[in-house]
Amino acid sequence: MDKNFLNDFPILHSRMNGHPIAYLDNSATTQKPESVVRSICGYYGGCNANPHRGVYELSVRATKVYEDTRRKVAKFLNAKSAREIIFTKNATESLNLVAYSYGLNNLHAGDEILITIAEHHSNLVVWQRVAQATGAKLNYIYLDADGNLSQADIDKKLTPRTKILAVTQISNVLGLVNDIKKLSAQAHEVGAIIVVDGAQSVPHIPVDVQDLDADFLAFSGHKMLSPMGIGVLYGKKKLLEEMPPFLSGGDMIEYVEEQTATYAELPQKFEAGTQNVGGAAGLSAAIDYLQNVGFKTIERIEKDLTSFAIAELKKIPYVELYGCDAANKVGIVTFNIKDVHPHDVATILDSEGVAIRAGHHCAQPLMKYLGQNSTCRASFYFYNTRRDVERLIEAVQKVRGIMRLA
Amino acid sequence: MLENIYTELIAEHSQSKENRRALANATIKERGHNPSCGDEITLELEIADGVIKDAAFGGTGCAISQASTDMMIDLMRGKTIDEAKRLAELFIGMIHGDIIDDNELEELDEAAALKNISTMPARVKCATLAWHTLDAAIKNSGGDKLA
Numbered sequence: 001m002d003k004n005f006l007n008d009f010p011i012l013h014s015r016m017n018g019h020p021i022a023y024l025d026n027s028a029t030t031q032k033p034e035s036v037v038r039s040i041c042g043y044y045g046g047c048n049a050n051p052h053r054g055v056y057e058l059s060v061r062a063t064k065v066y067e068d069t070r071r072k073v074a075k076f077l078n079a080k081s082a083r084e085i086i087f088t089k090n091a092t093e094s095l096n097l098v099a100y101s102y103g104l105n106n107l108h109a110g111d112e113i114l115i116t117i118a119e120h121h122s123n124l125v126v127w128q129r130v131a132q133a134t135g136a137k138l139n140y141i142y143l144d145a146d147g148n149l150s151q152a153d154i155d156k157k158l159t160p161r162t163k164i165l166a167v168t169q170i171s172n173v174l175g176l177v178n179d180i181k182k183l184s185a186q187a188h189e190v191g192a193i194i195v196v197d198g199a200q201s202v203p204h205i206p207v208d209v210q211d212l213d214a215d216f217l218a219f220s221g222h223k224m225l226s227p228m229g230i231g232v233l234y235g236k237k238k239l240l241e242e243m244p245p246f247l248s249g250g251d252m253i254e255y256v257e258e259q260t261a262t263y264a265e266l267p268q269k270f271e272a273g274t275q276n277v278g279g280a281a282g283l284s285a286a287i288d289y290l291q292n293v294g295f296k297t298i299e300r301i302e303k304d305l306t307s308f309a310i311a312e313l314k315k316i317p318y319v320e321l322y323g324c325d326a327a328n329k330v331g332i333v334t335f336n337i338k339d340v341h342p343h344d345v346a347t348i349l350d351s352e353g354v355a356i357r358a359g360h361h362c363a364q365p366l367m368k369y370l371g372q373n374s375t376c377r378a379s380f381y382f383y384n385t386r387r388d389v390e391r392l393i394e395a396v397q398k399v400r401g402i403m404r405l406a
Numbered sequence: 407m408l409e410n411i412y413t414e415l416i417a418e419h420s421q422s423k424e425n426r427r428a429l430a431n432a433t434i435k436e437r438g439h440n441p442s443c444g445d446e447i448t449l450e451l452e453i454a455d456g457v458i459k460d461a462a463f464g465g466t467g468c469a470i471s472q473a474s475t476d477m478m479i480d481l482m483r484g485k486t487i488d489e490a491k492r493l494a495e496l497f498i499g500m501i502h503g504d505i506i507d508d509n510e511l512e513e514l515d516e517a518a519a520l521k522n523i524s525t526m527p528a529r530v531k532c533a534t535l536a537w538h539t540l541d542a543a544i545k546n547s548g549g550d551k552l553a
Binding site for chain 2: 017340341342343344347348350351358359360364367373374402403404
């Protein structure tokens with residue numbers, strides 16, 4: 001029997017429209033346990049000062065909170081060195097850093113960038129911009145019928161012209177896990193680097209950047225129990241060292257003259273301005289919490305909830321599911337109710353206390369590819385229960401009646 | 407709360423096909439889009455002598471956006487551009503909760519039934535999409551100067 005995680009998340013005891021809340025929008029953001037909230041309060045209540053700058057003890061304490069978290073993240077991802085961990089605002093900023101600092105400086109007309117049709121806009125629009133600025137070509141890997149990346153398409157489009165392969169480890173719409181290890185080997189074979197969007201994977205499965213041989217990997221803290229506003233970019237040291245800074249300002253410099261400046265070493269080179277130290281304190285407590293629960297438990301619970309939800313939804317004749325027949329699926333169920341727009345579904349579920357996401361999930365090209373304008377998405381985390389899934393099903397069964405279609 | 411939103415009237419208008427067509431003599435076509443939820447409509451207007459002779463629409467969206475579009479078209483047919491602009495402002499004012507007097511809203515006819523959306527911030531954009539699109543259509547066509 002699993003621990004009752006709900007006791008650690010006071011917000012999950014609150015009510016929504018008069019019902020206990022069934023929070024099934026974890027791919028958008030997760031809730032925060034008390035230990036994370038306490039850690040943030042503890043930082044601002046007892047350690048707050050500008051890190052790296054002051055010589056006094058309080059500033060040293062703030063620096064320690066920040067740098068200890070960096071070491072913890074490095075261990076969490078099995079990076080070779082804490083210098084390979086850059087703090088950002090979120091995965092989006094991490095991916096922008098790679099696109100602007102690496103992409104703009106290493107791509108030329110005739111080069112190719114390869115991404116998948118299942119990318120979130122954050123790993124798609126940045127590459128459009130790099131392509132437009134450099135004259136490189138942006139290509140897409142499409143999907144097989146089961147929703148997985150087409151190997152034939154990968155083999156055809158990953159060529160010596162490909163300089164960057166940017167791919168999500170887990171699709172935020174379909175929940176399908178891509179085989180990054182295999183993709184990275186194939187990318188390296190043709191001389192490309194691989195940029196991994198880990199926003200949906202790092203919170204849910206163990207991620208080892210050395211085992212994956214990822215060149216860059218981005219994730220957001222807020223999708224894994226941490227506060228909003230703290231994210232991470234992992235990058236191989238050699239690549240990061242060769243890249244110019246992304247943002248310029250304080251803390252990222254060495255010497256500044258009137259017309260020129262030299263830049264700080266890694267990781268400060270990429271961390272201009274005062275950073276989110278309170279966020280780092282929260283991220284540190286979040287990693288502790290997740291490691292206490294253990295990824296084996298997290299995966300087991302999410303797998304159980306996902307297959308239970310799919311099995312129950314499949315029993316309802318007017319529900320259409322997307323990407324739900326593949327085995328390599330984590331925590332996300334995407335569906336539509338016949339003749340009802342997802343926005344109406346979400347409003348009706350909301351009135352029953354069930355929180356889901358409706359819309360294009362920041363993946364408009366994928367929606368178009370699936371032939372849908374938008375979809376409903378229920379996404380789970382380890383603190384969800386089978387009761388949450390039952391509540392989802394009960395609410396889904398009311399939708400067509402309320403829409404006068406029954 | 408829900409029963410005040412998904413009423414028989416809204417269901418009827420959201421499923422109605424009458425205004426969902428292409429106009430043979432459209433003088434203005436305007437696309438409207440809610441990027442956050444994917445609602446998308448194309449509004450077609452046939453304007454002659456400063457009067458909306460006919461209107462129709464295409465596209466996809468939730469029941470609220472589709473019903474709102476359908477009711478707007480019923481309301482606008484035969485109105486002058488000046489009247490249309492004023493009614494669109496009245497409707498948007500109602501949805502934003504700025505205009506609450508039922509007597510004042512009577513002019514909106516059936517569209518006044520969407521008043522309750524003003525209590526649902528997440529759905530305000532759905533209800534106002536068509537009306538903003540109409541406003542843009544009139545502006546882009548220079549119709550506001552012709553009138």
